[in-house]
Amino acid sequence: MAKITIDFNHMLASGIGEHGICEEEIARYAGRIAKVHEGLCAKRQMNAWRELPHNQDEIVRDILQTAEKIREKFEYFVVFGIGGSALGMKALFSALKHPRYNELPREKRQGPKIYIVDNVDPDSLNALLDVIDIRKTAFNVITKSGNTVETMSQFMVALSMLENLGEDLKEHIFLTTDKEKGILRKIANEYGFQTFVVPDGVGGRFSVLSPVGLLPAAVIGIDIEALLRGAAEMHALCQKPALEENPAYMYAMLYFIAMKKGVNISVMMPYADGLLCTAEWYAQLWAESLGKKVDIRGNTVHAGQTPVRALGVTDQHSQVQLYNEGPFDKIITFVTVQNFRTNMQIPASPIEMRDTQYLAGQSFNKLIASEQAATEYAVTSAGKMNMRITLERVDEESLAALLFFLEMATAAAGEFLEIDAFDQPGVEAGKIATFALMGREGYEQKAEELSKKEKGNPDFCYECN
């Protein structure tokens, strides 16, 4: 059972004073919930990510079988994917596995070492090759379109290295892509690679509970059935029509009101190292879904709120000065954990610790909880909007419930903003320019345009050498 508490009290004027949301504002916008609910129901068919907790029995069986094979046979498991094809998996891995998983001996890991490769930095790619043995490596290549230049380039490296070693490509390569379309599907058909499907209606940032996230998760021994159970539980809650029963609607409404008031930053600040990647995953979900130039009627709106990922307690010593004393331009979402896996004592010291002696005999568990409470107290006293999501513990069910809650909240926020939360037209310009600069056929005109480099004003360009 997923156990999560979501407390919005510090979003309100009653909780933080004049910069909070007042009753009249809530009264004004709560009336929109019916329309938001209707909008989400109408979109449910095209939003196939909402069905993922419910319709994957057969897929799960396939995944578990393949994962078992990979676990037995390989020492290294490399995921090539970027954006939504990497972030969900990173969130699962960081939250649910040993924090130093790759450094453990194999018998403690009970699975291959895992590397999620989501950049094309030449030094990093080269460094990866320094520490894996290609012969003992399985590659999971994830791109729905088969068009993702970063992922496809990495795939070409793996193919070439495997071929040079005389390995059977089919044994090492697992493709996750569209069921019919795209280059990767064609390649799979021609060469007989094993594949998994990114279903239609599941955008990258909503794909964590599809085979995109589930296959790698299963390979490293995450209980994927428990993930789906946790998500299903949260879905039951977040499809309720009434605001007072549905935390996703409350989240969407309060954030929407905050945006209306000029609050353009959303900080997610977990107090658990393992949840930092969840904040990273949320950053894509929230930014890419809501950052839109036009609304559904075609009006120019430049909507969007900038997500920031922070980490407690670490960022108390980096960002909290700004949060406490700076502008009233952000919401801080604390994510706290009631029960860590470990109970870690602060021992009595063999030497006289003077003023810090009081720490002896207490626990790090109490310390991190106290620091969260103290920081929440401080930002609340400073009148800054904040809220708290509490997980009783970080396990498969709770984590998936948290992710699903945030997906539902994001979709609902899209309805409030009256924008399309499921497209990403704003990345096209950059993709096209990249194709042009890399000399892809059909992009010659753009290449021509880009080659006419603007000359900047040299007065605003400095050289240090």
Next chain:
Amino acid sequence: MAKITIDFNHMLASGIGEHGICEEEIARYAGRIAKVHEGLCAKRQMNAWRELPHNQDEIVRDILQTAEKIREKFEYFVVFGIGGSALGMKALFSALKHPRYNELPREKRQGPKIYIVDNVDPDSLNALLDVIDIRKTAFNVITKSGNTVETMSQFMVALSMLENLGEDLKEHIFLTTDKEKGILRKIANEYGFQTFVVPDGVGGRFSVLSPVGLLPAAVIGIDIEALLRGAAEMHALCQKPALEENPAYMYAMLYFIAMKKGVNISVMMPYADGLLCTAEWYAQLWAESLGKKVDIRGNTVHAGQTPVRALGVTDQHSQVQLYNEGPFDKIITFVTVQNFRTNMQIPASPIEMRDTQYLAGQSFNKLIASEQAATEYAVTSAGKMNMRITLERVDEESLAALLFFLEMATAAAGEFLEIDAFDQPGVEAGKIATFALMGREGYEQKAEELSKKEKGNPDFCYECN
């Protein structure tokens, strides 16, 4: 020689159109540069961080000697520090060492494995103990005040474990703290631990080039003399009085004007995995220095701009949709690298790659450069403020020059904003509340206050279970 180019053209209306900074605005504020310069000169004595590139010959000798001893004797090097006592070191380590340093065999590493511990998550701390051998570990405990509860708790764990193993504490422990004050100094004096000094006038976020950063850097084989040379070169540039010669002043002025126009977000987006921690370091520097409630006259101003760290190309698939299409509320600072250490080819594939065949024979170096250019083109076309810092290569001199540039720019921005860029009064409330919750003597009244927990409105609190 550090080789860096800093190009501000896309901050200007002439570069991006109506949302850029126009000539009249520059004309209006350029006149303040003389006063900014004067202010910084007046503060130079108390800003001892500015002398770090120039006055550490003897300290460097000591550090190199100690570092050599540590390198020879230990397999693991653990840094306990948080905020400024960790972020600078992380930036140096990530940028300058092999991206998978800890995973390399000892002979390739030529130094101990390094762990920078800057949180009190019980699971993480416990996991660290799973992968290090205390008998073979040196600990560098860094806190200027000796009061930092996170660092001191960790120190107590190390002391206790070493004592239990019958190890000589003095052999394993290296303290970096104030030269006279604080608990850590007293402990060092009593028990004879080896120490290094955090000089007065060097705040945590400006301490990377003091022994705080230099000792760990030297232990893992970073050329600390080259670091100081690079910083000295940049200092020569950034102490010039004229705006047209001083990139730090230009940075401060343009960011100040942008803040005046409501641009409250500063994104740093390096296109190199190794520089992500530099963006993280900058996030502390910029947030904690400029996020201030009152100005130097005591007026309430709630100043500050929220830093966001992003990573190219990865975040093109996460944040760039928002950057392109969302609000005009941010500056994006691209950081690019002309020459990576590695030249990494995209090989011809043994199988027919169809539409992605054009990538074969090109390099990841060209790809990452093209993607940066393409993204810059896209955000510029979208009229979003951006700028570019180009490092010819990432080496000790260039990196330190970059860090020192950002320190000078931050100090100058503090002058423009007329706030104290060197204090952090806004973290006190949280620290005091933590002391109270942990039962420290003298904080009983606060504990009493905190125990009277506010009752939130249950209508705004949701339970999922």
